[in-house]
Amino acid sequence: xxxxxxxxxxxxxxxxxxxxxxxxxxxxxxxxxxxxxxxxxxxxxxxxxxxxxxxxxxxxxxxxxxxxxxxxxxxxxxxxxxxxxxxxxxxxxxxxxxxxxxxxxxxxxxxxxxxxxxxxxxxxxxxxxxxxxxxxxxxxxxxxxxxxxxxxxxxxxxxxxxxxxxxxxxxxxxxxxxxxxxxxxxxxxxxxxxxxxxxxxxxxxxxxxxxxxxxxxxxxxxxxxxxxxxxxxxxxxxxxxxxxxxxxxxxxxxxxxxxxxxxxxxxxxxxxxxxxxxxxxxxxxxxxxxxxxxxxxxxxxxxxxxxxxxxxxxxxxxxxxxxxxxxxxxxxxxxxxxxxxxxxxxxxxxxxxxxxxxxxxxxxxxxxxxxxxxxxxxxxxxxxxxxxxxxxxxxxxxxxxxxxxxxxxxxxxxxxxxxxxxxxxxxxxxxxxxxx
Numbered sequence: 001x002x003x004x005x006x007x008x009x010x011x012x013x014x015x016x017x018x019x020x021x022x023x024x025x026x027x028x029x030x031x032x033x034x035x036x037x038x039x040x041x042x043x044x045x046x047x048x049x050x051x052x053x054x055x056x057x058x059x060x061x062x063x064x065x066x067x068x069x070x071x072x073x074x075x076x077x078x079x080x081x082x083x084x085x086x087x088x089x090x091x092x093x094x095x096x097x098x099x100x101x102x103x104x105x106x107x108x109x110x111x112x113x114x115x116x117x118x119x120x121x122x123x124x125x126x127x128x129x130x131x132x133x134x135x136x137x138x139x140x141x142x143x144x145x146x147x148x149x150x151x152x153x154x155x156x157x158x159x160x161x162x163x164x165x166x167x168x169x170x171x172x173x174x175x176x177x178x179x180x181x182x183x184x185x186x187x188x189x190x191x192x193x194x195x196x197x198x199x200x201x202x203x204x205x206x207x208x209x210x211x212x213x214x215x216x217x218x219x220x221x222x223x224x225x226x227x228x229x230x231x232x233x234x235x236x237x238x239x240x241x242x243x244x245x246x247x248x249x250x251x252x253x254x255x256x257x258x259x260x261x262x263x264x265x266x267x268x269x270x271x272x273x274x275x276x277x278x279x280x281x282x283x284x285x286x287x288x289x290x291x292x293x294x295x296x297x298x299x300x301x302x303x304x305x306x307x308x309x310x311x312x313x314x315x316x317x318x319x320x321x322x323x324x325x326x327x328x329x330x331x332x333x334x335x336x337x338x339x340x341x342x343x344x345x346x347x348x349x350x351x352x353x354x355x356x357x358x359x360x361x362x363x364x365x366x367x368x369x370x371x372x373x374x375x376x377x378x379x380x381x382x383x384x385x386x387x388x389x390x391x392x393x394x395x396x397x398x399x400x401x402x403x404x405x406x407x408x409x410x411x412x413x414x415x416x417x418x419x420x421x422x423x424x425x426x427x428x429x430x431x432x433x434x435x436x
Contacts, residue, residue, distance in 0.1 A: 066400040067423040069360070071380050071414030072211070073134070073160050074269065075239070075261045077349065078418055079337065083263045086336040092329060101304045108303035111328065112291040114335035121241045121338070121346075122255035123248025124277035129289035130331040131323055134235065134258025135163040137274030139170035141233045141254045142178075142203060144285040144320045150202035150230075152177045156188040158210030159235065167205075186212050186373035186382075190220055197228040203253075207235040208244075212412065213357075213380025214373055215244065222251030231282075238262055238275065240378045242343070243350035247277075254278045263337025264330060273330035283307070287321030352417035353379035360415045360424045367432035372410055384410045387435065395434045401427050 007015075016022065028036060046054065068076045086092075091106060098104030098111075111129045118127040131137050142153045155167060157180050164180070171178050181193050181204075188206055197204075204225040208216035222232040234252035239261045241247075247255035259273030260266075278286050284307060292306030341349065357379040361371060369383040385392060389406040396403040404413035415424065 063397065065397070065402040067419060067427065068402045069413050069415060069419065069427055070402050070405050071213075071416075072405045072412055073162065073258060073260075074266055074272075075237075075379075075414065076266060076416055076418050077239070077261055077263075079263050079265065080340045082340050083333060083336045087329060087333040092332050098305070098328075101302070105303055107328065108291050108305070110332050110335060111289070112293055112303050113339075114331040115291060117335060117338045118238075118275050118277050121238060121246065122236070122275075122277045123246030124252075124255050125248075125280040126283050126286065126290070127275065127277040128286050129291055130259065130327045130334075131274035131276060131288050132327065133270070133272045133274045134256065134260075135160070135166035135274070136323075137256035137258075137276045138163050138205060138233065138235055139167050140274075140287045140321055140323060141256050141276060142167060142176065142205065143170060143174065144282070144287055145203040145231050145233070145254070146174070146176050147202065150200055151175060152179060152198070152200045153203050153205060154179050154181050154193065154196055154201055154230075155205045156181045156193075156207060156210065156216070157183050158186070158188055158212065158214070158216065159205060159207040160211050163207075163235070185375070186210075186214050187216055187375070188221060190217065190224060193221065194224050197224065197230060199228070201225075201228060201230045203231040203233055205233040205235065209237055209240055209378040209380065212373060212382050212407075213377040213414070215376040215378065218247070218250040218252065219245075222253075226251070237378065239346070239350050239353060242346035243354060243378070248279070253282060259330065259334050262334035263340075264333055271327065271330055273327045273334055275334075285320055287319075288323050349417050350378075353415065356417070356419050356421075356424065357381065357413075357415040359421070360413060360419070360428070363424055363428035364413065364431060367428050368435045369411070369431060379416060380412060380414045382407060382410050382412045392431065392434050396427065396430055399426075399430050401430060403427070 012024070016024065021027065092110070098107045101108060115127040115129060119125065131140055146153065153171070153176060155164060155178055167178050179196060181196060182189050187210065193204065204221060206216050206218055206221045208218050210216055218234050225232045231253040232251065233254045233256060234247040234250060236247055236255060236257045238257055238259060255277045257275055259275045264272060276286065276288070290306050291303055294302050294304055296302040338346065357377070361381050364383055365371060369385060372382040372384055389411050393403040393406065404411040
C-alpha cells in the first residue's frame with residue numbers, strides 16, 4: 001500500500017513520450033514557477049491495519065443516543081430490512097444518469113416507479129428523478145418559476161432556516177429577489193402575504209408542516225397567490241402527505257420537500273434526497289432528469305429519459321437549471337421504502353408520529369415546558385424553556401437522550417414512530433428532574 005497511483009514509473013514515461021514530453025514537470029510549464037509546489041511534505045501513509053485502528057478510535061468517540069426527540073429537517077424513522085437489501089444490490093449501487101437507455105432499463109424503471117409514487121403522494125401530475133436535497137428542491141422550484149418580468153419570490157419565514165439560506169444563495173446569481181413573509185402566532189401571516197404580492201412576484205413558497213411543526217393554511221395561500229397570477233410552491237414532509245391533504249389537493253403548483261424520511265438513515269446529514277413534482281402546465285420547466293414510459297419497435301414496454309431538450313446539456317442557453325445529476329440510489333431507496341410500507345403503512349407511520357408527538361407535548365407541559373404555539377401540528381412543536389436550553393439538553397444527553405433543537409424562545413421537539421410510550425415518559429421525567 002505504498003502508492004495509490006496505479007501506473008508504474010515506466011508507464012508514466014511512456015505516456016509522456018507519446019505526447020512529445022520527457023519530464024513530468026513539462027506538463028505544468030504554463031504554471032508560473034512561484035506557484036508550483038515541489039513536495040507536499042505529507043506524513044507517511046498508514047497501513048490498512050493502522051487506518052482501521054485509527055477509524056475505530058475516532059468512531060468510538062461518537063455518542064450514540066438511546067432515544068431521539070430531535071427533527072428539524074432530518075427524522076428518525078424505522079427502515080424495514082428489505083429496503084436496505086434492495087438498495088444494496090450491486091446493480092444499483094453504482095448507478096449514474098442512465099443515458100444509454102437500452103442498457104439501463106432496470107435503473108430507468110426504478111426511477112420511473114419512484115416518480116410515480118412521488119406524484120401520487122403529492123397529488124401532482126409529474127415528478128422529476130429527484131435532486132440533491134430538500135433545500136435544493138425549493139431553490140430549483142423558485143428558479144423554474146421566475147421569468148424576465150417576474151423576479152421576486154415571497155418566502156414564508158416558517159420555511160426551514162437552512163432552506164432560506166439556500167434560496168438566497170441560488171437567487172444571487174440570476175438576480176432573483178427573495179422577500180420574507182412574516183409569521184403570526186407561528187404561521188404565515190396571510191394578511192401580510194396579500195399585502196406583499198405584486199405584479200413582480202413570480203411565486204410564493206410556504207412550508208407545511210412549517211419549521212415549528214405547525215400546519216399552514218396552504219389552500220388560502222394558494223388562492224391569494226393565484227389572485228395575482230403567482231404560483232404556489234408548497235414544501236411538505238413526505239410522511240405528513242400520508243395524513244393530510246396533498247399539495248395538489250391544496251392548490252399548489254409545485255410540491256417540493258426533503259425525502260430523507262422515506263427510508264434514508266440520518267447518516268450525519270446525508271446523502272439525502274430532494275423531491276420535486278408539479279402540475280402538467282409546468283412540466284417542461286421541471287429541472288433535472290425525467291424518466292418516461294414508452295414502447296419499443298416491437299411494441300414492448302420500455303423506459304427512456306424524456307423531455308431532454310429543456311436540459312442544460314442539450315439547450316444550455318435556454319435551460320432554467322444547471323443541475324446535472326439525480327440522486328438515483330437515494331431515489332431507489334425511497335421507492336423501496338414506499339413500496340414496502342404501501343399506502344396503509346405510510347398512513348400508519350404518519351398517524352403514530354402525530355399521536356406520539358401529541359402525547360410528548362402533553363407530558364412536557366405537565367413538567368413545566370409549555371407549548372409556544374397553539375393549533376394543529378404534525379410531529380414537531382416548540383416549547384418554552386425556563387432555564388438555559390443547552391443546560392437542559394446536556395443533562396438529557398448524559399442520560400442517553402437526544403433532546404430537541406434550541407430555537408428562539410425555547411426548544412423544538414419531535415416524535416416519530418420510533419419513540420415508545422416508555423421513552424416519552426422517561427424524557428418527561430428527566431426534564432422534570434432538571435427543572436426542579
